[in-house]
Amino acid sequence: MDSPGSGKDAASSGRVRDKQPTLDGTDRKLIALLQENARESVTELARKLKLGRTTVHERIAKLEKSGVILGYSTILSRNLGTPASRAIVMLSLVQRMQPAVMERLRRLPEVLTCHTVSGDFDLALMVEAPQMDDLDAVLDEIINLPGVERCRSSIIMTTNFDKG
Numbered sequence: 001m002d003s004p005g006s007g008k009d010a011a012s013s014g015r016v017r018d019k020q021p022t023l024d025g026t027d028r029k030l031i032a033l034l035q036e037n038a039r040e041s042v043t044e045l046a047r048k049l050k051l052g053r054t055t056v057h058e059r060i061a062k063l064e065k066s067g068v069i070l071g072y073s074t075i076l077s078r079n080l081g082t083p084a085s086r087a088i089v090m091l092s093l094v095q096r097m098q099p100a101v102m103e104r105l106r107r108l109p110e111v112l113t114c115h116t117v118s119g120d121f122d123l124a125l126m127v128e129a130p131q132m133d134d135l136d137a138v139l140d141e142i143i144n145l146p147g148v149e150r151c152r153s154s155i156i157m158t159t160n161f162d163k164g
Contacts, residue, residue, distance in 0.1 A: 022131070022133050027063065029049060031063070032107050032108065034069070034072075039072070084129060085131055086126065088124065089153045090125075090153070092122055092149045092151075093123065093148060094149055097146070098116075101147040101148060105145070108141065110127050110135070125142075135155075
């Protein structure tokens with residue numbers, strides 16, 4: 001099999017889990033690549049990730065079986081009735097590092113939006129992950145990006161309305 005999806009999505013086969021597994025950096029990179037092109041061959045994904053084809057195929061199967069990937073084009077799962085963990089993240093950057101930082105942020109599937117802002121910070125992000133542990137891991141990854149000087153995050157407790 002040289003394509004990641006079987007055509008049958010997890011939602012229709014009843015594979016929705018109560019607790020999502022914690023994703024490591026390789027899983028998040030794989031998901032980002034699938035979000036860019038869900039029809040990318042496993043061989044090409046393996047080349048881009050510098051992993052063996054079998055390893056990538058097994059990771060995709062694990063993500064599908066656990067319910068993290070519900071279908072293609074890649075749909076990240078959310079527990080039914082339980083909202084995902086979200087945070088507003090404000091970043092202060094090293095001068096002239098903004099393009100490099102933004103490119104790295106673009107590759108993180110959990111970063112939904114990135115805005116350039118005025119004031120004490122340079123960027124405002126909306127970050128979402130299936131669980132608080134996953135959100136914590138992504139925030140750690142963001143603060144450790146080269147060029148990030150300071151980070152302030154606010155966990156979203158309740159969404160009162162959303163017009164978007």
